Amino acid sequence: MAIVTYTQxxxxxxxxxxxxxxxxxxGAVNNxxxxxxxxxxxxxxxxxxxxxxxxxxxxxxxxAGDAEKxxxxxxxxxxxxxxxxxxxxxxxxxxGLIVYVPDEQ
Amino acid sequence: MKVVxxxxxxxxxxxxxxxxxxxxxxxxxxxxxxxxxxxxxxxxLSKQFLTGEMTIEQVTLHPAEFYETNGVEMKLGxxxxxxxxxxxxxSLENGETIAYDKLALTTGTRVRRLSLPGADLDGxxxxxxxxxxxxxxxxxxxxxxxxxxxxGYIGLxxxxxxxxxxxxxxxxxxxxxxMNRVVAPQVSAxxxxxxRSHDVEIRTNVAVxxxxxxxxxxxxxxxxxxxxxxxxxxxxxGVIPNSELAEDCGLKCDNGITVDQFAQSEDxxxxxxxxxxxxxxxxxxxxxxxxxxxxxxxxxxxxxLSIMGKPAVYCAVPWFWSNxxxxxxxxxxxxxxxxxxxxxxxPNDGAFSVFYLKEGILIAVDAIxxxxxxxxxxxxxxxxxxxxxxxxxDTTISVKELI
Numbered sequence: 001m002a003i004v005t006y007t008q009x010x011x012x013x014x015x016x017x018x019x020x021x022x023x024x025x026x027g028a029v030n031n032x033x034x035x036x037x038x039x040x041x042x043x044x045x046x047x048x049x050x051x052x053x054x055x056x057x058x059x060x061x062x063x064a065g066d067a068e069k070x071x072x073x074x075x076x077x078x079x080x081x082x083x084x085x086x087x088x089x090x091x092x093x094x095x096g097l098i099v100y101v102p103d104e105q
Numbered sequence: 106m107k108v109v110x111x112x113x114x115x116x117x118x119x120x121x122x123x124x125x126x127x128x129x130x131x132x133x134x135x136x137x138x139x140x141x142x143x144x145x146x147x148x149x150l151s152k153q154f155l156t157g158e159m160t161i162e163q164v165t166l167h168p169a170e171f172y173e174t175n176g177v178e179m180k181l182g183x184x185x186x187x188x189x190x191x192x193x194x195x196s197l198e199n200g201e202t203i204a205y206d207k208l209a210l211t212t213g214t215r216v217r218r219l220s221l222p223g224a225d226l227d228g229x230x231x232x233x234x235x236x237x238x239x240x241x242x243x244x245x246x247x248x249x250x251x252x253x254x255x256x257g258y259i260g261l262x263x264x265x266x267x268x269x270x271x272x273x274x275x276x277x278x279x280x281x282x283x284m285n286r287v288v289a290p291q292v293s294a295x296x297x298x299x300x301r302s303h304d305v306e307i308r309t310n311v312a313v314x315x316x317x318x319x320x321x322x323x324x325x326x327x328x329x330x331x332x333x334x335x336x337x338x339x340x341x342x343g344v345i346p347n348s349e350l351a352e353d354c355g356l357k358c359d360n361g362i363t364v365d366q367f368a369q370s371e372d373x374x375x376x377x378x379x380x381x382x383x384x385x386x387x388x389x390x391x392x393x394x395x396x397x398x399x400x401x402x403x404x405x406x407x408x409x410l411s412i413m414g415k416p417a418v419y420c421a422v423p424w425f426w427s428n429x430x431x432x433x434x435x436x437x438x439x440x441x442x443x444x445x446x447x448x449x450x451x452p453n454d455g456a457f458s459v460f461y462l463k464e465g466i467l468i469a470v471d472a473i474x475x476x477x478x479x480x481x482x483x484x485x486x487x488x489x490x491x492x493x494x495x496x497x498x499d500t501t502i503s504v505k506e507l508i
Contacts, residue, residue, distance in 0.1 A: 029122070029166070029167065030167055030168060030171055032122060032125055032126050032175075034126055037402065039398055039399060039402045040148070040398060040426060041146040041148060041149065041164075041398070043148065043426055043428065044433075044476075045424075045426040045433070045435055046399070046424070047480065067433065067474075067476060069476075070475070070476025070477050070480070071476045071479075071480055073476075073477060073480070074476075074477065074480030074481060074484075075480075
């Protein structure tokens, strides 16, 4: 189990318990976090689970893979710390992770 | 407000999420599903679920606690007999009657079953449900032979999953090329070559006429008189919308349940979403029925808004994907009726895309290991752009500068 904090652009946030092995996207959809859909179920095909990683976590979460980069490049308002949350699997190392949900997917 | 949802697939799962996330919703939700499983994602069935890379838990949209915590009543393994629109009730096969204020039909599709001689023999499988796919997977074994009837997405994905599992796979396609209905010849050729390079035998122009065997399947017979020995077969020849319940209660249906741009049926208290609907799409200026997750999810969101009395138009560029071996095919738009294709990149490089035009306007892009073209395609198609073929083929021009 790891705690992940999802913060919306209006500043509201929610702490969620995510099972080890589940993705940051799974944690969001199972807890009705607005703004994260993950329609393709983690196949890296839809860019509806875009999040920004809190600066302090960027290194631990690591960079996007090639296929993810291709998709991310064209998502709305992409930044240095953008990732597709379906591609981030929760490990014990990520306990306490903070992500920001974009205004638009 | 009492919301009842018939059908427990991806669209149903999204309607539940959307309603629960709506601040104005304070009603109850009851889901009636024929399958015994909680709503799950079907796309992995013919891919990672079949190879064993994904478990049932991983394909499940939300865990059981999600429905419990949010007070959603799940009636799984239940069939609906009829809808009474005057009384606003649905009657179940088990004799129960359930009242609704708003009803959502997310009944999906069922596989088209072959009606050929011997088609009910043991050993002939279909991939649409967890149960059916699990039974097939239990019959997978290295070096065992598998024959796939139908060279569409499902057939080819199953072939790739089986070949990856070490099986000897043969695909029989009645048309002259695989995926004939949905992609251009260049894309079919690429996939045929790729499958062959993984030792999958692709036979085109083959019409299956029947199945023979005693206790179980032993051989498949073809129109040219040949016979192919195998004890395991997967049939992937399309699906049929489950619109009978809607038809029986007098709702208009025409290749699916007819709904408007708000996912609303003729009855103000009944919405429908997902593979089972025939709906208008303003981008393409026509009515369509789609078999896709994108449509299930996006239309379900519109259906939830209609239930809440705040209708919003559902109009999206459709998108699809197919994973076979290490190759990712991403499709955006609808290529039916195209009169010109433009190839960008070289299929021999393993990454390329095909642009489909109709009267000069971009209507679809097939992107093979080319996520950039796919993502830009979504915007271009919605904007009805007229691409310049000379620029599209020039791979020295970056995707963002193409149009």
